[in-house]
Amino acid sequence: MDNANPISSCVLLKNVNKSFGSKQVLYDISLQISEGDILGLLGPSGSGKSTIIKLINGVDQSNSGEVYVLGEKMPKLAVMNQIGYMAQSDALYGDLTAAENIVFFSSMYKLSRSKQKQRMNEVMELVDLSAHLKKQVKHYSGGMKRRLSLAIALMHEPPILILDEPTVGIDPILKRAIWEELKKLNQQGTTLIVTTHVMDEVENCSTLGMIREGRLIAFGTPEQLKNATASNTIEEAFLYYGGTAK
Numbered sequence: 001m002d003n004a005n006p007i008s009s010c011v012l013l014k015n016v017n018k019s020f021g022s023k024q025v026l027y028d029i030s031l032q033i034s035e036g037d038i039l040g041l042l043g044p045s046g047s048g049k050s051t052i053i054k055l056i057n058g059v060d061q062s063n064s065g066e067v068y069v070l071g072e073k074m075p076k077l078a079v080m081n082q083i084g085y086m087a088q089s090d091a092l093y094g095d096l097t098a099a100e101n102i103v104f105f106s107s108m109y110k111l112s113r114s115k116q117k118q119r120m121n122e123v124m125e126l127v128d129l130s131a132h133l134k135k136q137v138k139h140y141s142g143g144m145k146r147r148l149s150l151a152i153a154l155m156h157e158p159p160i161l162i163l164d165e166p167t168v169g170i171d172p173i174l175k176r177a178i179w180e181e182l183k184k185l186n187q188q189g190t191t192l193i194v195t196t197h198v199m200d201e202v203e204n205c206s207t208l209g210m211i212r213e214g215r216l217i218a219f220g221t222p223e224q225l226k227n228a229t230a231s232n233t234i235e236e237a238f239l240y241y242g243g244t245a246k
């Protein structure tokens with residue numbers, strides 16, 4: 001990591017620490033994500049996954065250490081526009097329809113009216129909500145709101161897509177369909193960063209980071225983590241790290 005170059009990395013964290021008041025929640029996090037990766041950040045609730053994500057997308061700032069995205073030191077507005085972000089809780093307006101929410105949230109990306117319409121149809125098709133475009137969001141179920149948030153994050157075709165627990169509350173069939181689309185986007189060049197608690201999502205990731213109590217206790221490809229722990233499955237490797245890392 002000492003040799004890691006901010007310019008050639010898609011995302012680079014160097015010795016990042018983060019506290020809220022007197023409570024330290026991230027300790028000396030260093031990691032590098034290459035363009036075209038699908039990084040899965042795994043860890044128990046409260047371990048610090050969302051905090052790492054918010055430092056990468058520029059929503060929050062570290063107390064020490066550096067965060068670079070696309071070669072630029074974060075936070076930087078021009079880079080924030082290159083990132084699609086789906087937060088853990090859905091920041092949607094219940095009194096507006098899905099279409100109105102999409103227009104509102106994508107207005108900062110200044111898509112032409114025809115492009116906006118085209119993308120709206122594409123992303124709503126993708127998350128299987130085309131039939132509910134004109135429905136007020138307060139009448140959506142929890143899973144529908146997650147899917148709408150994902151659609152909004154995809155509107156401007158960002159090169160980096162950050163998804164904080166994207167498939168919570170989504171049924172297994174749609175979850176598989178969404179992952180297929182995410183992988184398709186990845187093959188077209190989108191770098192993905194996804195947090196999850198769920199082991200079955202791990203197989204979709206090219207790189208895994210395991211977080212525990214604010215520390216990055218393992219980072220590498222699933223094969224590397226399995227080899228390093230002499231495990232047959234990534235679940236076994238996760239249990240190994242969970243059981244022994246301090």
Ligand SMILES: Nc1ncnc2c1ncn2[C@@H]1O[C@H](COP(=O)(O)OP(=O)(O)OP(=O)(O)O)[C@@H](O)[C@H]1O
Nearest residue numbers: 020023025043044045046047048049050051052088
């Ligand atoms: N704005 C904040 N103010 C104070 N403490 C915070 C704040 N945001 C997060 N924390 C604390 O930081 C720690 C890490 O939280 P974070 O949300 O990053 O964990 P997480 O791994 O994403 O958890 P989950 O899977 O439940 O979302 C927790 O102890 C949390 O209470």
